[in-house]
Amino acid sequence: MAELLLILLSAALVNNFVLVQFLGLCPFVGSSGRVETAVPMTLATMFVLAVAAVGTYLVNRYLLVAFGLEYLRIIAFIVIIAATVQFTEMFVRAASPVLHQMLGIYLPLITTNCAVLGVTLIAVSEGLSLPHTLFLAAGAGLGFGVAIVAFAALRERITDDAVPEPFRGPPLALVTVGFMALAFYGFKGLGG
């Protein structure tokens, strides 16, 4: 149990997927304009992460490894993730059309969120068991959520500030993320 918690905390804070491992930056920058879209985006990503982690674990173990097809791993995993995202999109559209509109293009783009593929590939390359894989996925989702909500809150505050012309937009966003990453670097002392 302690080991599982360690994996969760490590993925969420010490080795934060976005700020330390550079995974999932596109949606991080793209849908962090407002806190109201950052939260549902996180929930959708966490759901996809969990389902994709279980799906890829089972396919890898009982199909790819069992039949010696490991070289098909990237192709198989991206298909599973795309199917999971499709399913999530259908679910969100039925459950909340408003939310579906708000997330727009970023919902189908979870397929190309490299954090999702990254989690599944890391889990396989480190030979994690199913519970370990699930906790890694949960930690990655949590870390993505913490970072994107904090970043969205920061961006809401700095949009109206008088920023020097060359720093408007993306450069300021990158510098802001840099300082957030610096803050997260403080978690290194936690071990993991």
Place this chain on the structure above:
Amino acid sequence: MVPVNRFTEAAVARNPAAVQLLGLCPLLAVSNTVANALGLAVASTVVLTGSALLVSAFRKLIPEDVRLPSFVLVIATFTTLVNLAMEAYAFDLYQRIALFVQIIVTNCMILARVEQVASKESLGRTLVDALGTSAGFAAAILILGAAREALTLGFPLAALPPGAFLVAGLLLAGVNVAAARARRARERARVRLPPA
């Protein structure tokens, strides 16, 4: 002249990294040294060019409704080929950047070029666009890699993850300054020298 224009437009005016902010994850993660940056730039070039040419060759046969899944599968296939080739011929480099070579498949820069250009245009135009986009990405990741590796000498933070964001943000601001200066110079030249 036309191919040259298309090439520079794809590489400079529409630079995938600096202007469109696509492919940020590999750009920031693998720019800690120039050697790693070069390895990933070559791998991305092969995947983008190969996928774009294949999609362009079969563009009239791919049904509209399933085009995105088809594109992703084509890109995944080329990513797999590049991974196997790197593992066989450049194992040391591959060990350092393996995860990011595997997730080239999720690089939105590649899917964007395949969807916007390769699925509609001829082989020649697709090739020029793919090479231009790759050159733009390679230039961005190599400049960032060189800046971070040089800064590390006096400023060790540059090699660490926070440094990647900070150096990239400052470089991008520098690009904006240079672009604004060039724009002003062009406007001044136009005022002084009215076209004959």
